[in-house]
Amino acid sequence: MNEPAIFLDRVSVNIGSRTIIEDVSLSIKRGEFWGVIGxxxxxxxxxxxxxxxxxKPNNGKVEIFGMKPQQAVKKGLVGYLxxxxKGIIPLSALDFVRTAGNPKFAEEALETVGLKDKKELPFEKLSGGEKQRTLIAAVLSRNPKVLxxxxxxxGIDVVAQDSFYNLLRNLKNQGITIVMVSHDVGVVTQFVDxxxxxxxxxxxxxxxxSALDCNLLEELYGSKVEVLVHHPECTGCHIYRKS
Ligand SMILES: Nc1ncnc2c1ncn2[C@@H]1O[C@H](COP(=O)(O)OP(=O)(O)O)[C@@H](O)[C@H]1O
Ligand SMILES: [Mg+2]
Structure with a gap:
């Protein structure tokens, strides 16, 4: 029971002749909320x-709860969004979650993501943030341990972002391990462990x-990028302009 939720040991991935991921090792503990930026x-x-x-990695090893990834996926431990x-979803939010997720927990999952009152609305009538939360509800209805x-x-506005992150924090507090890729360095670093x-x-x-360190951001994003950083300890923002 003490294995990490997600464990990568010196993982490299080539696609064709290109190395896409090189020598990545990571140990993500159960219940942690990680942000992946770059x-x-x-x-x-x-x-x-x-x-x-x-x-499949060309080198190295990946484990989820000490298992091979396929095994963990088969056991329903992993939710992936x-x-x-693409495409239009011609269903109500609830019918989407019933059909894409576990119908038994569809209503409960929509309640978890704060869409109880909108469950009968056509998916396409929902806002960007509500659509995202509906997709997450479908994943959550399957009761994954890793998300x-x-x-x-x-495409989610600032107000919706807040309720979105609160949702993720609640899931984390229930013991779900979360790994979230985000382009929004400043915001994500405020919410993740x-x-x-x-x-x-x-x-x-x-x-x-420490990820907000200027030199690291420059190394990550190159010297031309402009990054808007919300510092965790103040309400203001700092803009690092590199040109
Ligand atoms: N199936 C694929 N075939 C060819 N190249 C791919 C494939 N998947 C990813 N790549 C390439 O790998 C690199 C990393 O892509 P990706 O993992 O999508 O990066 P990110 O999500 O950080 O934008 C890109 O250069 C992309 O073109
Ligand atoms: Mg991507």
């Missing part, structure tokens, strides 16, 4: 796909506050 093309989505066993979901989210907060910064290699892992 530039576009840095390998974040590939990392999640490797954790769930959809992508991919980055891009992998690939940029779930894209630990941060992993990935640009092919793991550039940093640990305390989110």
């Amino acid at each position: 530039p576009n093309g840095g390998g974040k989505t590939t990392l999640l796909r490797t954790i769930i066993g959809m992508v 991919p980055q891009h979901i 992998l989210l690939d940029e779930p907060n894209t 630990k941060v992993a910064c990935l640009n092919k290699k793991l550039k940093y892992s640990g305390d989110p506050r």
